[in-house]
Amino acid sequence: MTDTHALVWWARGERKRLGRNARRVYESVEAGRAVIFVPTLVLVEIGDLARRGILRLAGGMSAWTRGLFGSGRFFAAELSVDVVLRAETLYGIPERTDRLIAATAAALDYPLITRDARIREAGVSIIW
8 A cells, every 4th residue: 555655756756765665565566466456546636736737747636546546556545444444443544545555455455655743653553
């Protein structure tokens, strides 16, 4: 499971910004040995970054997202009632979107690729 900043840095080729373990996971995905789940809220954040001109996506948001999921290496992790209820236990994470992304990982029992220490402090398993 990936957080927004990690996916953006990987997509931009800014791999040195990733932690060593996070980089290894993305390299395994690139080599076809692993997959990463992408919370739908990560897509919302990426779309916002693109709309504000902070992030350029080849072909626009729709084409970029189709390419990401069409690779067979990335899969959507939907926002569900279970995720919303899990987020109710994670108020140690102050930002709502971060809380819901962390809750997505926790509800599915996957570690989250993130450098956000508040998520780890809230008891969600992370990879960095």
